[in-house]
Amino acid sequence: MNGNPLLNIGIFAIFVAATLVVVIRASRNTKTAADYLAAGRSFTGPQNGVAIAGDYLSAASFLGIAGAIALNGYDGFLYSIGFLVAWLVALLLVAELLRNTGKYTMGDVLSFRMRQRPVRAAAATSTMAVSFFYLLAQMAGAGGLVALLLNITGKGGQAIVIAVVGALMIAYVLIGGMKGTTWVQIIKAVLLIIGAGVMTIWVLGKFGLNLSGLLGSAVENAPKAGEKLLGPGLQYGATGTSKLDFLSLALALVLGTAGLPHILMRFYTVPTAKEARRSVVWAIWLIGLFYLFTLVLGYGAAALVGPDKIRSAPGGANSAAPLLAEALGGPLLLGLIAAVAFATILAVVAGLTITASASFAHDIYANIIKKGEAEDKDAEVKVARRTAIVIGIVSILGGIAANGQNIAFLVALAFAVAASANLPTILYSLFWKRFNTSGALWSIYGGLAVTITLIVLSPAVSGKPTSMFKNVDFALFPLSNPGIVSIPVAFILGYIGTVLSKENDKEKYAEMEVRALTGVGAEKAVSH
Amino acid sequence: MSTSEQHSPADAQGNHNWVDVQNSPDFRELRRRLRSFVFPMAGLFLAWYLLYVLLADYAHGFMSTKVFGNINVGLILGLLQFVSTFVITTLYVRHANKNLDPKAEKLRNELEGGHA
Numbered sequence: 060m061n062g063n064p065l066l067n068i069g070i071f072a073i074f075v076a077a078t079l080v081v082v083i084r085a086s087r088n089t090k091t092a093a094d095y096l097a098a099g100r101s102f103t104g105p106q107n108g109v110a111i112a113g114d115y116l117s118a119a120s121f122l123g124i125a126g127a128i129a130l131n132g133y134d135g136f137l138y139s140i141g142f143l144v145a146w147l148v149a150l151l152l153v154a155e156l157l158r159n160t161g162k163y164t165m166g167d168v169l170s171f172r173m174r175q176r177p178v179r180a181a182a183a184t185s186t187m188a189v190s191f192f193y194l195l196a197q198m199a200g201a202g203g204l205v206a207l208l209l210n211i212t213g214k215g216g217q218a219i220v221i222a223v224v225g226a227l228m229i230a231y232v233l234i235g236g237m238k239g240t241t242w243v244q245i246i247k248a249v250l251l252i253i254g255a256g257v258m259t260i261w262v263l264g265k266f267g268l269n270l271s272g273l274l275g276s277a278v279e280n281a282p283k284a285g286e287k288l289l290g291p292g293l294q295y296g297a298t299g300t301s302k303l304d305f306l307s308l309a310l311a312l313v314l315g316t317a318g319l320p321h322i323l324m325r326f327y328t329v330p331t332a333k334e335a336r337r338s339v340v341w342a343i344w345l346i347g348l349f350y351l352f353t354l355v356l357g358y359g360a361a362a363l364v365g366p367d368k369i370r371s372a373p374g375g376a377n378s379a380a381p382l383l384a385e386a387l388g389g390p391l392l393l394g395l396i397a398a399v400a401f402a403t404i405l406a407v408v409a410g411l412t413i414t415a416s417a418s419f420a421h422d423i424y425a426n427i428i429k430k431g432e433a434e435d436k437d438a439e440v441k442v443a444r445r446t447a448i449v450i451g452i453v454s455i456l457g458g459i460a461a462n463g464q465n466i467a468f469l470v471a472l473a474f475a476v477a478a479s480a481n482l483p484t485i486l487y488s489l490f491w492k493r494f495n496t497s498g499a500l501w502s503i504y505g506g507l508a509v510t511i512t513l514i515v516l517s518p519a520v521s522g523k524p525t526s527m528f529k530n531v532d533f534a535l536f537p538l539s540n541p542g543i544v545s546i547p548v549a550f551i552l553g554y555i556g557t558v559l560s561k562e563n564d565k566e567k568y569a570e571m572e573v574r575a576l577t578g579v580g581a582e583k584a585v586s587h
Numbered sequence: 588m589s590t591s592e593q594h595s596p597a598d599a600q601g602n603h604n605w606v607d608v609q610n611s612p613d614f615r616e617l618r619r620r621l622r623s624f625v626f627p628m629a630g631l632f633l634a635w636y637l638l639y640v641l642l643a644d645y646a647h648g649f650m651s652t653k654v655f656g657n658i659n660v661g662l663i664l665g666l667l668q669f670v671s672t673f674v675i676t677t678l679y680v681r682h683a684n685k686n687l688d689p690k691a692e693k694l695r696n697e698l699e700g701g702h703a
Contacts, residue, residue, distance in 0.1 A: 133643070133661055133662070133665075137643055137665075140639070140665055140669070143669065144632065144636045144668060144672055146672070147629070147632050147672060147675055148629070150676060150679060151625040151628055151629050151675075151679060152625060152629060270658065271656030271657040271658050272656075274656075274657035274658070275657045287651075289651065289662070290647055290650050290659060290661055291644070291647055291650050291651075291661055292643075296644075296647060302645065305640075305643075305644050306644055309636075333688065336680065336683060343673070343676050344673070344676075347669050347672060347673060350669070351669065565606065566605060566606055569605035569608065570605035572618070573603075573605055573609055573614060573694075576614070576617055576618060576691060576694075577617070577691045577692075577694045577695045578695055579698045579699060580699070
């Protein structure tokens with residue numbers, strides 16, 4: 060790549076400076092726990108919807124999907140469909156009811172009618188597990204991106220950049236809290252969608268707005284894949300096992316989104332359930348539009364850059380979108396897109412960090428250690444801030460260690476854990492009268508344990524040239540994604556755990572259901 | 588099976604008896620309107636998504652059939668997943684605005700007004 064690293068760094072520095080100003084301004088009104096952890100519930104639906112898109116469209120979905128389409132054609136497109144359709148679960152079944160029954164975290168919803176301390180501990184455990192895997196993926200992605208965009212190829216140099224990304228993220232979260240972080244998401248989402256939109260129109264313009272012509276040119280330029288680029292099966296169609304693996308991944312994608320803790324937490328930053336609904340609607344339109352762009356960008360990269368050049372670039376598949384930017388608009392567009400990609404990683408890690416720290420401060424510190432009787436609410440914010448620093452440092456170290464690992468695998472892992480450990484409990488809790496503490500614990504801990512065990516025993520971890528550990532083989536489970544087993548198992552465990560326990564608080568369920576559907580007593584926006 | 592069937596009447600602080608509210612005709616109607624929309628719709632889009640995934644996974648020949656130019660069945664069905672997502676979103680918003688929000692608001696006002 061002929062991009063100018065100084066130009067790339069310069070554009071990125073402007074983004075960092077601009078967002079820091081916004082974050083510092085936003086922090087002026089941050090006083091209470093509701094301010095720090097839920098932005099005072101003061102964002103409007105549309106604002107929050109843009110922020111959700113910012114939280115959701117990670118580097119994996121921008122660089123990863125564009126690259127997957129460029130190299131594997133249609134199979135890459137399947138990712139984006141799963142990622143989008145998943146939002147209907149959030150819209151129809153989760154967002155509004157969750158907004159009406161909780162304050163900051165998933166633990167709030169579960170503990171509404173169950174025994175507080177055990178379910179909060181379980182909810183916090185799975186929240187931290189999902190956040191940690193997702194954070195690792197993003198930080199590892201930052202390392203790969205640096206290699207590509209700044210021409211830093213040594214592991215030492217990449218480690219420094221990962222540390223800088225981590226330090227910036229800690230700064231955003233500490234200074235801005237949820238409000239500052241939300242503004243960073245909004246700015247990043249707007250830049251990302253505009254950037255991808257401009258490139259899409261540019262690519263289509265080169266082919267006379269003819270999608271069929273673009274596809275034809277992509278096929279011509281990829282002689283190895285040829286016509287297969289346009290149909291399914293290039294990546295996952297090889298064997299019966301790989302087809303099953305794809306089905307498993309598809310399930311985890313569609314059911315994982317509504318269990319991702321950093322997405323769930325965004326439903327609390329708006330004043331009412333109706334605004335939560337509006338935010339999801341905005342998010343669905345923006346995310347859908349963006350994935351349509353990536354379809355054009357992916358095939359555009361195949362047509363205008365070519366798969367061989369993409370494969371041999373430092374970042375491999377992840378370099379498809381940046382290389383396309385360079386082919387279209389030279390070093391300047393490359394620099395802009397590179398900066399947007401950096402901003403994407405930065406914003407997503409900030410969102411994850413505040414979620415994990417909120418869960419620790421609110422569920423574990425305020426409600427388990429202090430038993431909900433914390434002497435002053437400032438303590439909760441103080442603990443959240445300290446936790447954010449710890450999580451930041453851990454993810455910097457983890458990111459350096461995971462540098463070079465397969466990002467898509469880590470993200471899929473986070474989705475599988477979210478779909479198995481979080482979603483069954485959330486749905487049972489909102490809709491099943493009989494559900495109780497025992498069921499929640501069985502489902503969360505059981506889902507978590509099954510998912511992680513299957514991952515450890517999968518070919519993604521050992522036994523293959525692409526595995527994390529290449530030289531040993533303890534891959535007893537044939538699939539890289541555990542969803543097809545772990546999700547049903549978690550639902551069944553939730554059921555078994557429930558019926559084995561006699562606990563059944565009908566009054567509390569009545570209160571929860573009435574509150575969930577009507578919004579009675581839900582915490583309103585904080586006015587300043 | 589259940590041993591704890593005791594009913595506590597509205598307590599001294601004048602809190603609501605939530606079970607009564609839950610059993611009121613207004614609330615039951617609200618719940619019916621919500622569930623009779625979201626459950627079938629969730630079943631529908633999950634089935635349609637699953638059908639699409641299975642076709643993409645096991646019916647490569649069918650999905651690669653060209654319809655016009657280089658546009659094949661797979662691409663059209665994939666884009667239809669986008670369309671159906673947008674359509675269901677819009678339908679739900681209309682349903683919620685028209686049939687759920689007024690009812691929920693009425694109940695909320697009654698409950699909050701009673702114990703302001």
